[in-house]
Amino acid sequence: MSDSPSQSVGSPPKPRPFRRAVLRGLGVVMPPLLTIVLLIWVLNAVQSYVLTPIEEGVSWGITWALHENPRGKEIQRERVELEKGITTGVYRDEVYVLIPNGDWVKHSVFSVVQENPGEGNLRTSRDYVHRYVEIKFLRRSLVLPVFFCLFILALYFLGKFMAAGVGRMVWSTLESIINQLPIVRNIYSSVKQVTDFVFSENExxxxxxxxxxxxxxxxxxxxxxxxxxxxxxxxxxxxxxxxxxxxxxxxxxxxxxxxxxxxxxxxxxxxxxxxxxxxxxxxxxxxxxxLYQETNFAAKIAAAIEKASAHADKSAGRLVDQRGENRENRENRDTQED
Incomplete structure (x- = not known):
């Protein structure tokens, strides 16, 4: 009974092939997966906090410039029965459409928005113009290249400004303010160390x-x-x-x-x-x-010993055969002399 505890303590752990295979699979999958997740997180952050606010600002700016509601002005009304029956009018040689709330929308804007109304609630003429601007001027195929070029250009001018004396002074003042904030300064200092190391590596x-x-x-x-x-x-x-x-x-x-x-x-x-x-x-x-490649030295030593033993046995056999042959030759020689 005294031997069983010692055997259980000294026994090697049982191999777990399933667990080892799962860990190897995780080791293969996790690096590319985490890279993709990080890139998606960065892209979503840029879209949510940079691209979308800029799009909204530009969209409402163009909407304000294009919006025109001739309500209360002289407008020549006429009943035109189209596919669904709408009330139209002419103002400054431009055809307008009357919407339910009493606003007038250009027929060109109204027709485009009716084909692709989107998910928003179109109640006023300004909503129609805003949706029209999104369809015509703010398509993603057009916005993304323009945004990328403007972003690179903004970084270039920002770098030039920070390299000048006034820019360095402004940035130093801003950093001194950030370093006085209790929690923000710890996060900012850590992020700044990493970015400085990465982007100033060539310098x-x-x-x-x-x-x-x-x-x-x-x-x-x-x-x-x-x-x-x-x-x-x-x-x-x-x-x-x-x-x-x-x-x-x-x-x-x-x-x-x-x-x-x-x-x-x-x-x-x-x-x-x-x-x-x-x-x-x-x-x-x-x-x-x-990486250090582990070698089974014990197996190598055992193989070398076995090889040496086989070689020694073979040499000993040859020596015994040679001695027997020499003894037989001597006996034959003695017989001939007699």
Missing amino acids: VGFTRVVAVQYPRRGIWSLAFVTGESMLDVRSAANEPVLSLLIPTSPMPATGFTVTVLKSETLDLDITMDQAIQFIVSCGVVVPSNQ
Whole structure:
């Protein structure tokens, strides 16, 4: 009875092929799925908070410019029986249609809206004109390219403005106000660190990724080479040195700038993106070319021992056969002499 607990404790865990297969499937599906979800979330945010308000503003602006209701003015009425029977009138050589609330709408606008009324409630002449503007001028096939071009142009002028002295002063004032807000400043600082790191990567000029023993020997840290440091440091060290940025996880935008001996760095065969993924994931995401392939050393040793044993047995057999042959030759020689 005393042996059973020890056997249960020391026994290896039972394999779970179903669970392992499910986890492997999740590992394959989750990266592209999360990427698609993130892109959809960004597109929906841009549409809800940028594109839709701009569309509404432009639509009502064009509606205000095109809207004209000649109610109360001289209008020549005439009864015209069309498909459904409507009351029309002429004003300034333009045919208008009388709608139930007493407003007059241009016949060209009325006919287009009647073919595609949409989901809105068309009660006034302004509603008809607004729907007409949406159909004729604000089609998505036309709005999206124009919006994209205007958005890029706005970013260009905003960047130029921020590069100037007045723009920097205005932005510094705005940031100082944001940094005084208790909760907003924490979120803003984190997002700003990531965006600054991503969009200013080319300006920093990272050349390659290395590994260095930091903060002490035996602990290897990932680092980005930013340059060859200062001449005085190189002269004092009496050998080439490198200036490194050692980022911190999971926010690679922050870190430490150090100068180390070039001979103490180890060049890594990975790209900048792979290094950032490794840092952000806290070492979970490892580049495929840097994965350690486990080898069954015990099986290799057993195979080598078996091979050596077989070779030894074969050699021993040959030696026994050779000794027997030599003994037989000696006996034959002695018989001939007698």
